[in-house]
Amino acid sequence: MATKTWKIEKDLCRCCHGEGAFNNLAEPRTFLDKVEVYSDMLRECLDIDIPPVPGELCAITYTICNACIARLRDACNFKKQVQDCEQRFMTLYYKNAIQGLKPATKVKEEIEVSIEHAQSDTDADIVLKKEDEDDDDDNHFLGGDDDDGMSDDDLPIKPPKQSVSTMKTRPKPKPKPKAPPVVKKLKPPPKPKKAEPKPAKEKKGEDKPLTFTLTKHEDGTQKYSCNVCEKNFKRRDLFTQHYKMVHLKMKHPAFRSCHVCNAKVRTRKRAAHMETEHGIPAPSCGACGRKFAFPSEVLRHQKLYHMGEKNYQCDVCDLKCRSVGHLKAHKMKHVPDRPFKCEVCQKAFKWKSGLDTHMMIHLNVRPHVCKVCQEAFVQKSSLRYHLSRKHPDLV
Template identity: 25%
Template sequence: MAAESEVFKLEKDLCRCCHAEGNFHKLFEPSQQENFCDMLRNCFDMNITPVTGNLSDVTNAICPECVVKLKDASSFKRQVQQCEEKFYDLYYKNALFDNSYKGTAPTVKEELDIDFTTLEDEKKQCSDIKMDTGDNTEDEMHLSDLKKVKPKAKVKNKKCKKITQEGCEDKSRKDVEKPSDYRTSDIRDIVKLIIMFSTATPFRWSYSKYMCFFCDRVFTKFSELKQHHYDHYEIKLDSSLRSITTETKVKFEVSQLSCKICPKDMQTLDDLLDHITITHKQGYNSVVRCSIFAFRLTDTEAPCQQCDQTFSFFGNLLSHVYKNHLGTGQFLCDSCGKGFPTKFMLKKHVRLEHTNADYVCQTCNMSFKTHGAFSYHRITHKGDFNCAQCPERFPSWYLRKRHVAFAHDKSLQIACELCSKTFVKYNSLKWHLMSVHHNDKPFACDLCDFKCINKTYLKRHMVSHSDTRPFQCHVCVKAFQRKEHLETHVRIHTNDRRYVCKECGKGFVQIAGLKVHLRAHHSTA
């Protein structure tokens, strides 16, 4: 280990694990069979990345002594994971027995670990033993005698050998592909226990609405979902658990939590699980506890259980929990080292942050980062949308839906309970409530007092703190911070006066100019 006052004058490679100097292995090189960076990350949760500049190559190394220690640590971790997996397999199959228990325990067959592969090898070994003991007689064991000794050795040996060669390869491959050391059935077991033994309400969150865990019916208020949940006592629970995978985070509402068997009131979900385990003798894999989320929700607020923050909408609370209370996450990005709790979030991060390929519209050459935004945009190029109740036509399905809601079918309107304003989409009502009535603006600027309701508005605001002007006019070389400002400016050069006064027919480049003109020349006040 290097001394604290030592100065490195690197002429050779520097080991990043012990600071030895020499000609060493690279921590990661595509031509290498082993990726030591991944081994360090998996064993010790350390992300060692090469520095930039001239020192990048010589400091991205590991010495042979540290390689041996790292391989031992990786093997030991794999051994512990495999043993834990085998232990819980035996535990759930009731194949573990206490010798102090006086009841009758079923016998477990033990297979002999025989290393003989063929009868000829066994015969040869017997003859070698005779030679070693000095017995030079020509008496040899007959083939019939060999068959009488261990008639099942050959069959069991093949089985053991098959497990050794194929089973271990599958298990090691499983460790590489699957970071978590538990199975889908373990998560389903703990969810089943909570539903059967407690009054907790399971639910899903989809498109800014609460969804029933059993029938996928959606609700805008959680009190409505909770009342609906009582209708599902007779349902087959197993059919609802099939959608759960190792990446699923199951959500429970636990404001009135109690045990159904006792009954006994519980403060937290951990207290309930301990009670079920100790009092009712129900076991589960404690590793999967991280896949269960507990919330205390009402129709008006959604408080965080880990800190003192309170939100008006559950979607904001969920984003807050993922961002602040899940740590780095178990799925790490290879490019920037950022962690995510699920594979889906990691893939979305890689696509948005580290992939240059965008979805480009072939009609208007506009590009989009996500497939959802691209699909929504393509609708505008599919022609007119006809109203089924009148001859009017619209360029998009949303404008047609808005027309139907306000002109023909008022039941499609969503009214705000605090004012007289109405909307067509629930998401529009949500933003209206957050910005107007609740003043719930969870996204704040670090440089000023600006606050907003979503991340998109915050990104637009952050441009005002930057001195860069990337959008430049090709006619007069004037530069702008925003693309829409450049597009408005170009209309001056093309004489695009799209805003026309209905009174006198005068046209203007910007709508602000038209408003000033109306106040100055056509105002009745």
């Protein structure tokens, strides 16, 4: 049996196998002021993970066409619509804010029947007698001789008609006298109820009761302190994740089952799991071989480290940096003063981390302990220097 060869001349859409000039699945795109990454949309909406293949086919086979992008957007919007509607419905349901309309009961009106003259028993007998006479005339007409000379015996036997006189007649009931009209008593109008103040509805965008304390520093950095355990975080999302998992005991939403072996794996560790357990290679950089969790991180790594893309420029010396963190660290070189001062010895530092390390000396906090002589130090570098001088055999 001859093997068929699939020759790809242009980009290949991994969703419909169409060829053309398409968009990369992992490259961020902006649509209606929103950044879209199509590989992440497939993973989050449809739970489909499309890995890139290594080698020359990676760039031309890891794309998606415009028609599939439109269908993917519709699927994501529909999923979000269903989730929003279901959340709103269940919220109103548990608040008993949904009521059903009861069907209105129809009342049938009674029809009044007026009888002008009631027949007496004698009148009924007269009518029955007349009907008997009419029946006799009919029988006489049917029983006569025909032109063919057929007798009564030659005629087909018919079941005898039941005369009206032999049927039991029930006398018609006498009309009941009409009941006098019932006059309905009007109920007194209900007393107006006092209008109770309705609870204020939560407007969209209003924050719930805060469970953290926000502290802003002079250098522009922020600190989110948990009001329960007083732990500090640099970003709001990190605090939210800590509060849900530690204090609310909620399960981590990033755990998902593998579509091959049904093992529960974190989203960021799925690529490593697929490579070690199932032999599917993780997204990696073709230049340095570094592996990543998502293909979008490969593109970002290549732009920053191999292509030298630097989009963050310093306002003072026009130096371009790779990220916001590098730019903030560079701007501290242009600050003449040291904003962070020790309240004990008035020693100043450019960085808050340096002040925090310095305060550990005044508080006698020495976390780094030598395992040989149990001598403690404030900084890890001091412990390394101690090991090189006192215990060189352990270094």
